[in-house]
Amino acid sequence: MSDTPTGSLYVVATPIGNLDDLSPRAARVLGEVAVIAAEDTRHSGRLLRHLGLARPMLSLHEHNEAARVESLDARLVAGEDVALISDAGTPLISDPGFVLVRELRARGRRIVPVPGACALVAALSAAGLPTDRFLFQGFLPAKGGARQGRLERLASREETLVFYESPHRIRDTLVDLATTLGARRVVLARELTKTFETFLDGCAAELLERMDADPDQARGEFVVMVAGASPRQEDEAGVVEGEALLVALLAEGVGVKQAAAVAARVLGGAKKVWYGRLQALKDGH
Incomplete structure (x- = not known):
């Protein structure tokens, strides 16, 4: 062959x-x-x-x-x-x-x-959540504290979040999703391509209520998909203030690398982002 x-x-x-x-x-x-x-x-x-x-x-x-x-x-x-x-x-x-x-x-x-x-691709194709960018995390940690910590670290991600989950942990995962991500939209794909294939759609608390009303909905293997965080909108005043600081640092002769470090510490954000802005200002100036 x-x-x-x-x-x-x-x-x-x-x-x-x-x-x-x-x-x-x-x-x-x-x-x-x-x-x-x-x-x-x-x-x-x-x-x-x-x-x-x-x-x-x-x-x-x-x-x-x-x-x-x-x-x-x-x-x-x-x-x-x-x-x-x-x-x-x-x-x-x-x-x-x-x-x-x-x-x-x-x-x-x-x-x-x-x-x-592939379960994650099949689930995403029918979930009705954004698929241009998604973050696949496999199985979440089995222990509650570690699982909550993982979800908290992912809470600000704007991509659709995708996890695999087993039937004996799906309720605990939904509780943690409700606690860490609130009313964000969740889609559960259950028993994909099998006789009892089901898609459940709602916030985590609503899905828990559906499982309480119909315990069969907690059976089978799950793909858990969660809407990403809303894009962060920069405050216009903050942008103006940030640009003013950058211009002032350059005017005082501070190097781009050092100025980026100062901006990241004072205004927050990634140093490499500020470096790019400073370099653009310097080249434009």
Whole structure:
């Protein structure tokens, strides 16, 4: 299947629910490789049986991934092709595979993506939230304090925030969202591509009420999407005051680098932003 002297590692996306979402190319690759590295061989075995394929498999998960690098690399060097799959969706997206791909790429091996289903992309495509910029955070911390701290650090981000969450933590996450982000719009995508696929839309407190009224809405795997913070509007007077300080610093012969540090300390904001403004003023002057 490969024209190169060594074999290729195919990173193959598999369905997140509906088995019909597997692409013909992905099915062909899985049927032709020498071995399939799967997160859970028992789980992936059901997919192969559905496809009528019988291929050798070995496990590759977070606990043995580093140890698998040498044996899989040896197969590639011998000219064999290998497929990497996760339990569902695209490998490496909150799933194992990063260590393997990083190490093999560093050795000059050929890595071939075979695209397909990905829960975060599927959820965003149907959520009705801005998608021109989004920030994917994978799974939030399991412990409440760490989870709240993460959300507080993300509260000022203007991009749509995207998380994965499990059914036994979804309520706690919604409570923390309500506490840290208030009435900001939240969209929950539940059981994507499966029989009971559901999108729930509202603020975090409203979604908690819906789960209290219908406990079934707390079941399944979730993609949690949160509207970003409103763009910060600079106060016009503050801008004028800031520009005046910049001009004064330059007039006194203060260097651009030192003036940027002063502006950042006095007016707030990033030093590199003030540096850019100062440089523009200096060049214009």
